[in-house]
Amino acid sequence: MRIAVLGTGVVGRTLAAGLHDLGHDVVMGTRDPASTLARDDEALTRWRAEHDAVGLLTFADAASGSDLVVNATSGAATLDVLDRAGEALDGRVLLDVSNPLDFSRGFPPTLFVADTDSLAEQAQAAHPRARVVKALNTMTADLMVRPGLLPEGTTVFVSGDDPDAKEVVTGLLHSLGHTDVLDLGGLATARGTEMYLGLWVRAMGALGTPLFNIRVVR
């Protein structure tokens, strides 16, 4: 599958590498490739040298050549980034792994949208022809692509209004090693997984590591 990962931060890099390792044709999207490449960002420079098969394009160019777009930008940047991708999102599956975290009050972050709305729904409303699926936002990036780092299987949630798009994402999740994919229902159920971040950040604080995930036992 041709996959565009929007965002060159830790989440974007981890997902791009993991999806490339699975054999997908992966490109990364960024605001301005020339300025991203010129940036004095040692981690990104090293990552690019190690993953030279993963091209770097504008958000719109990355999305327009893809079958599936992954929003791996920060929650605060998400709506602006998707606006820049614009019509290139139309008809495409948009896997949104972001969270509406607001760090302006320090740690733990609060949520800038919750309960009666979600960032996933805001993205869908801004791009009605995109086929938004929320998933993977309930775990740290390493576990998104390598759930086997944990000693037991854990659960990944999917939310979306387009059944075919959810099926595409579910298949991708299985191929990444996620064995328990729980379909919560329509995209509005993303409110639940985004609100879970309130617990996630505090559990991370108590455990002293982001390398944990939940398993829904039933």
Next chain:
Amino acid sequence: MRIAVLGTGVVGRTLAAGLHDLGHDVVMGTRDPASTLARDDEALTRWRAEHDAVGLLTFADAASGSDLVVNATSGAATLDVLDRAGEALDGRVLLDVSNPLDFSRGFPPTLFVADTDSLAEQAQAAHPRARVVKALNTMTADLMVRPGLLPEGTTVFVSGDDPDAKEVVTGLLHSLGHTDVLDLGGLATARGTEMYLGLWVRAMGALGTPLFNIRVVR
């Protein structure tokens, strides 16, 4: 231990029965025992006949004779109920299992406090001498007292500012069969477990049963 369970609803009855079965000296608190007894409530009448060792007192009388008070009332009623218990809460461990659910917009409920505050903190602020511990609010009542109903061990979270009170609650949780008790830290971390309800209600909808719980795999 002498335990006062505030609330005669399903959660209160389930906790009172479970704690009584463990050998504790349990009373239930209600607004007005005479009117509760006079009420045409078949489920409560049957429950009382089956658990005649569990007395029914006012909130204040129940709390004043106890070592530990459990708030098992609805989130909407919690602050009023605790006000009625009043000074009887002073110095006592107050285990708060409630959630700030607002059903006024239908299902799924929203939260009437979240993110920058929690119901547990509001209870503590209203009763500074109570020793509030938040726990058990992340699972259905049956699992609070019988976690073994599930095929695998799951996690219960505790939050509180009083280490000794948390130790009392942790001991009680172990005695109920909870093997993985995760101390999140101070009472403000109850924001996390209360916000988790946003995911819990949607997972319940997807699974079609409240008989599930999460295990934190790390």
